[in-house]
Amino acid sequence: MxxxxxxxxxEPGDSVTVAGWVxxxxxxxxxxxxxxxxTTGRIQVKFEKEEMDDDLVETGLEVARESVISVTGQxxxxxRAPTGVEVTPESVEVVSEADTELPLDPSGKVDAELSTRLDNRTLDLRREEGQAIFEIRAEVLRGVREAFREADATEINTPKIVATGTEGGTELFPITYFGxxxxxxxxxxLFKQLIAGSNLERVFEIGPIFRAEEHNTPRHLNEATSIDFEGAFCDHHDAMDVCESVVVSAxxxxxxxxxxxLEALDLAEEFEPPETPFPRLSYEEAxxxxNATGELDEQLVWGDDLPTEGEKALGDDVGGHYxxxxxxxxxxxxxxxxxxDDAELSTGFDMMHPRMELVSGGQREHRREQLIEGFEQQGLDPDAFEYYTKMFQYGIPPHAGWGLGAERLLMTMLDLGNIREAVLFPRDRQRLSP
Known part of the structure; x- marks a missing residue:
């Protein structure tokens, strides 16, 4: 406009045209x-009825809330105004009129269920809290990219349509691709490993991933944004160093x-970057x-995955990222x-927030024979991954990396109750539209 x-x-004394929503x-x-x-805030428009044209007053006062208008004035x-200034209008134009019945209240005075908000995301993001989350999300991704560049990593984009899954045929969404x-x-x-084996060496990607999991919880999505790193001539310790720096940078x-x-989300006073270095606990110590917390009904033993209540107990005990x-x-x-020196022990690691897991990573197997054995031990057909395994015949260096869930990072950073709050248009078991 x-x-x-x-x-x-x-500013006082300016003659302006402001445009936005009622x-x-x-x-x-x-x-x-x-x-x-x-998008920058609010401004008061004052109508002194007896001193103004009746049509001007009528246009300004009878327009429905959330209509788009343009106001020109001094x-x-x-x-006493909310921002210390006000506009005395010379003209008011209704650019786009809204229905008088709204599916939710963008002012936030009347609460709406999350499902209603997600069904009407455009209206929902007119709330300053909703707007704040996605402005912060954009800043998180900017900070992450800067940290990767400081780590000499090159941004890449890998295919989202593939012939087979990263970990086999489970939890995959099938599609028809030219028959x-x-x-x-x-x-x-697998793709970022192949690129780490090229002369690019250190690479990162920020992009969508798709998992056909049956979970229907406040922290699971079926389409998510993954922040990934892979570095040649890196071991798992190097990868954890990069991970820590990326999270702190965000x-x-x-x-x-x-x-x-942060003020809009009532977080300004308490928000601060996590303390470093993050503690590194072995699985056995974890x-x-x-078990020492006494929070679980049954004691964990070697080989158990960590249940949600176990992660929470450990997170409370540690008190920060680890x-x-x-x-x-x-x-x-x-x-x-x-x-x-111990084939039963992997170089795998997870990075945790006290609330949940954020990152999974480790050093990768770069030796082709051992890689093929790993396929067979997990019941996978190496031939289905021939595009991947054949490159290991041509000199793949030692490398390590990880994947970080962007929505989980934002959810824990802003203490959101549901991961869907951190996604513009979430995809889960029930939600395919909008």
Missing amino acids: ENRTYTADA HEVRDLGGIAFLILRD VEEEP REAFMNQSPQ YEAVAENCETQ IERI FITDWPAEIKPFYIMDHD
Whole structure:
């Protein structure tokens, strides 16, 4: 819109045209106020009925909430106004009128169920809290990219339509691809390993992943955004160092550049980047500490995966971000390398927030014969992954990496109750539209 002024930039003495949504109308008799909202904030528009044209007053006061309007007028100082200024209108144009019956209240005065909000996401994101989450999400991804570049990593994009899954045929969404069966990729894992074996060496990707899991919980999605890293001539310790720096960089970017958004979410006073270094607990130490809490009905033994209540007990005990290292080889994927001096112990690691797992990673098996054995031990057909395994005949260096769930990072960072809050249009077992 030509000559438009954002509400946050309106200064006393300016003649402006502001445009946005009708947030609220307050009619006090001889005087009335319209609150106009745009992406930068809100501004008060004052109508003195007896001193203004009747049509102007009628247009401004009878327009339905959430209609899009344009107001031209003079900005004046008014300490009692929400932002200390107000506009005395010379003209009001209704650009796009809204229905009088709204499916939810964008002002936030009346709460709406999450399902209603997700069904009406456009309206929902007119709330300053909703807007704040996605402005922070964008800043998180910017901070993550900066951290990767500082680690000399190159951004890549890998296929999302694949012939076979990263970990076999489970949890895959099948599609028809020119008469052939294909799948939506559940991870860029195999492709980023192949690129780490090229002369690019260190690479990262931020992109969608698809998992046909039957979970229907506040922390699971069927389409998510994965932040992935892979580095040649890296071991699992190097990968954990990069992981830690990326997570801290995301927090630091938000702390530095999102003060207004954190205030909208009532987090400004308590928000701070996590302390470093993150503790690194072995799997064996982790189950010992979980058992010592007494929170589980049955004691964990070697080889058990960590149940949700166990993760929570350990998270409460540690009190911050931490790694779990040296997992049993039998419960990690085929491409995770085992320790040279103990084949039952893998180089796999998870990075945890006290609430949940955020990252899974490890050093990869770069020796072709051992990689093929790993396929067979997990019941997978190496021939189905020939595009991947054949490259290991041509000199793949030692390498390590990880994958971080962007939505889980945001969920834990902002203490959101449901991971769907961190996604514009979530995809889960029930939700395919909008």
